[in-house]
Amino acid sequence: MRAPTERQSAPETRDRILDAAEALFVEHGFEATSMRMITGQAGANIAAVNYHFGSKDALIQEVFKRRLTELNRRRLAALDRLEAEAGGAALKPSRIVEAFFGTALEMAADTAHGGHTFMRLLGRTYTEPNGFVRQFLAEEYAEAVERFLAALYRALPDVPREEILWRFHFMMGAMSYAIAGTDALQLFAGKFDDADPERLLPRLMSFLLGGLRAPLPGQGVPGENGKGAPRTQN
Amino acid sequence: MRAPTERQSAPETRDRILDAAEALFVEHGFEATSMRMITGQAGANIAAVNYHFGSKDALIQEVFKRRLTELNRRRLAALDRLEAEAGGAALKPSRIVEAFFGTALEMAADTAHGGHTFMRLLGRTYTEPNGFVRQFLAEEYAEAVERFLAALYRALPDVPREEILWRFHFMMGAMSYAIAGTDALQLFAGKFDDADPERLLPRLMSFLLGGLRAPLPGQGVPGENGKGAPRTQN
DNA sequence: GTATGATTAAAACAATCGTTTGATTGATGA
DNA sequence: TCATCAATCAAACGATTGTTTTAATCATAC
Structure with a gap:
């Protein structure tokens, strides 16, 4: 059975997981953040993510x-x-x-x-x-x-x-x-x-x-490569 | 024994590993790139990275x-x-x-x-x-x-x-x-x-x-918050 | 009280991770 | 010819990964 995505019944754990994941993702990145770190910080069981979201990737998407x-x-x-x-x-x-x-x-x-x-x-x-x-x-x-x-x-x-x-x-x-x-x-x-x-x-x-609003770069004649300064007055 | 960092003897494998790592890091990121992916693409043995660089982190630094x-x-x-x-x-x-x-x-x-x-x-x-x-x-x-x-x-x-x-x-x-x-x-x-x-x-x-060279933002009087447009003429 | 169904819990799953070991290779210089 | 040593190899290490399973818990409706 898949996760009950559109239920009003489980607000607590689900949101705590999202908040924890958000904070950990910004601190360590997606790959370096493990499910155990997330559920640990959220005070939830390791199985909670897969139950509520289906997978780690689906959790990332939901975040x-x-x-x-x-x-x-x-x-x-x-x-x-x-x-x-x-x-x-x-x-x-x-x-x-x-x-x-x-x-x-x-x-x-x-x-x-x-x-x-x-x-x-x-x-x-x-x-x-x-x-x-x-x-x-x-x-x-x-x-x-x-x-x-x-x-x-x-x-x-x-x-x-x-x-x-x-x-x-x-x-x-x-x-x-x-x-x-x-x-x-x-x-x-x-x-x-x-x-x-x-x-x-x-x-x-x-x-x-x-x-x-900067002046447009000189319409570079093909062959005149980019080494030179663009046309600005500064 | 540690890696012979400053030898002229081992140019081949070392450089192939650096090139492979560079390409894989940009494609998958650091965490998602495994040692086996790197050494595989470089045509080297899995142990080669630790031999030449000491660790994955040291390899990243060298890249x-x-x-x-x-x-x-x-x-x-x-x-x-x-x-x-x-x-x-x-x-x-x-x-x-x-x-x-x-x-x-x-x-x-x-x-x-x-x-x-x-x-x-x-x-x-x-x-x-x-x-x-x-x-x-x-x-x-x-x-x-x-x-x-x-x-x-x-x-x-x-x-x-x-x-x-x-x-x-x-x-x-x-x-x-x-x-x-x-x-x-x-x-x-x-x-x-x-x-x-x-x-x-x-x-x-x-x-x-x-x-x-843009005009400086209005020297925001404390209390006048940022919602309004900065002072530009456009 | 009892059945129902959503939620939580502990434990284990196979897979993969970075790293290490110990043996082997191959070229070098004595 | 033999010793030396950097380099490579296959194999395994323990730890950790995301996910699954199975049982226990909980609230709600009949």
């Missing part, structure tokens, strides 16, 4: 699903709001970027309900080698990426879509680092005097918008 | 060391060259950024000598949970980060050092994604019509410099 679905729901709701306010007109790029990345940072700032822990985990997982995790994340993100890219295309009609795509990609990277931040690779350990999370949003947003 | 030492050596050489040319004057920020990130992208573009594989691995490893890998990377990077930050501080005397630090952090994230790129999280799978690696450098450089 992401319960938060990621909500995150992208909020993102799309913010975009809906913007588009309703604009009433057919193109949106300002800054508002689009804010809706996407600001919403993520809002969740990352929520230390009370586990949002912070999860966003650190998510930041790391974008580069996760594990195939099924990647595919699952891509599916969860598909709609949001589609809608936000479309909004950016409309907002920046003069910028080649290829460039917008790349810059959206770069922005994702900057945000991941911003959130994994001071606790991921401690490359700047002890250098941050002011790691106030309140100021992270405006800091990141300035950077992202600066990158998005 | 990074042989490339990372060279990468940061080139970075520092590029910075030395710039400073020699400038003869005491402050450098242009664009040149500093180019010396640091351009050098990395150069190595990433080198598919012939394994540089490409390694840079994909490195991009992922910045967010590696494994403690000893993080510490090792931080040590390898310490000098380069120190010198490049100092150069940026000099080049941008009017920008608070705190902001430069954060933006350097953001740039690292954008670069990691740029390199891990199309094969990491396939969030934009099938969307890139033009993934020409020749054009990646100018594209990334424009973005990074745009972010670095």
Whole structure:
């Protein structure tokens, strides 16, 4: 018999396992976190994971699903709001970027309900080698990426879509680092005097918008390779 | 007896193991890559890793060391060259950024000598949970980060050092994604019509410099939290 | 009280992990 | 020709992995 996925009866253990798994995954990674570590921290029996979720992989998926679905729901709701306010007109790029990345940072700032822990985990997982995790994340993100890219295309009609795509990609990277931040690779350990999370949003947003609005790279004549500086005035 | 680390006698097997490990690590991650997978792909005996390197952890370190030492050596050489040319004057920020990130992208573009594989691995490893890998990377990077930050501080005397630090952090994230790129999280799978690696450098450089030169976020009056848009004109 | 069905518990499963052992190989120099 | 020593090999080590099994426990409805 399979796990009773949609029952209202077992809230306790199931949620404790999800919370424990989330915290341990961010600390040790998926592979290095054993079922015994998870159930131990959750105060549950070793068999509980397979009973409630079916397998370790299914647990990993559920850890992401319960938060990621909500995150992208909020993102799309913010975009809906913007588009309703604009009433057919193109949106300002800054508002689009804010809706996407600001919403993520809002969740990352929520230390009370586990949002912070999860966003650190998510930041790391974008580069996760594990195939099924990647595919699952891509599916969860598909709609949001589609809608936000479309909004950016409309907002920046003069910028080649290829460039917008790349810059959206770069922005994702900057945000991941911003959130994994001071606790991921401690490359700047002890250098941050002011790691106030309140100021992270405006800091990141300035950077992202600066990158998005940067002068386009010189339309590289094929054969003139990339060694030279791109066309900027700095 | 320990491994003969500094002998000229055993080039073959040792290097084949390093190459195989590098390729497998980028594909499956450290934990999910077993000694038997490595030695199998390298055409060596299972005992060869412990003989030549001492342990799996030591092998991981060696995989990074042989490339990372060279990468940061080139970075520092590029910075030395710039400073020699400038003869005491402050450098242009664009040149500093180019010396640091351009050098990395150069190595990433080198598919012939394994540089490409390694840079994909490195991009992922910045967010590696494994403690000893993080510490090792931080040590390898310490000098380069120190010198490049100092150069940026000099080049941008009017920008608070705190902001430069954060933006350097953001740039690292954008670069990691740029390199891990199309094969990491396939969030934009099938969307890139033009993934020409020749054009990646100018594209990334424009973005990074745009972010670095972006208007500073409004000096947030404590209490005015981050929900509002930062002060940009877009 | 008794049956029902979801949940928990202890114990064991086969498989794989990183590492070690002890013997063998093959080239080197005396 | 023999000794030396780095290198390779097959085989096994104990520990840990995710998962399964079987029995016990619990609350609820009849």
